[in-house]
Amino acid sequence: MEIIIALGVIALLITFLVIQYNRLIRLNVAVDESFAQIEVQLKRRADLIPNLVETVKGYAEHEKSTFDAVVSARAKATSATSFTDVAAADGMLTQALRGLLAVAEAYPDLKASANFLSLQDELSTTENKVSFARQFYNDTVRELNTAVKTVPTNFFAGFAKVSEREFYEVEDPQSRQAPNVKF
Template structure:
């Protein structure tokens, strides 16, 4: 898993920054336990903030910023963020088509009695911009 690897890499250089590591761990757990798109969006925002703080800690350690494993983890994290963003767009497009269908005639006549109803969109705060991380 990418986030625990990132935490462990930074922890090796900045052992005294315990609060930041705990914040990332809590945020990651909250995201894994999210039951609805809304709670997942909130948890995702918390994780993004926590990872930003983790990268801020990394700024204080030049040898960490030059570490090949840290640079690879940063690249992997960026790639993962891009994939999550694409999946979010796909999910929301699918929800929009579904919601339109269950609210349109003739589907509305069978959707409601069968228990189909409009679904919630996944809307992360700040999801229109990729977080920028500067390592020097």
């Protein structure tokens, strides 16, 4: 009888350990997945930019520095690989797009262009998706970090090779605001 009780206790303990380990692994995978979603939305935004730049270029030939800044920021954003580089490139690209849209404000014909309006609408939708993806990522990071720091899962974090993750923050405080788009 004592052996059965001991085996039952051991089975419960093993079950508890497996549950905690699996929880940490699931949270870690969720953070990886949510960061991948940020990258998907940033790629979508980067894919819209050449069309937007070309549309604005047709109306504002002399705004070369603005176009160069957007193209350069897009190149950095598409080549960024590490978490820190992606966040920094995201901030730079947001700033460059803000400058491009400011240039567009000076050209009434451009603002009335159906192509430009369509691209601007796509960009606005994409910015909302990027914002949501950032929020979702930070929510999953918060959940993972809480699990890594709290009992009982903190005892298993090292064994599961799971550690705290950084929150996704845009470097430039101004880029934390959505681009100001006026019609």
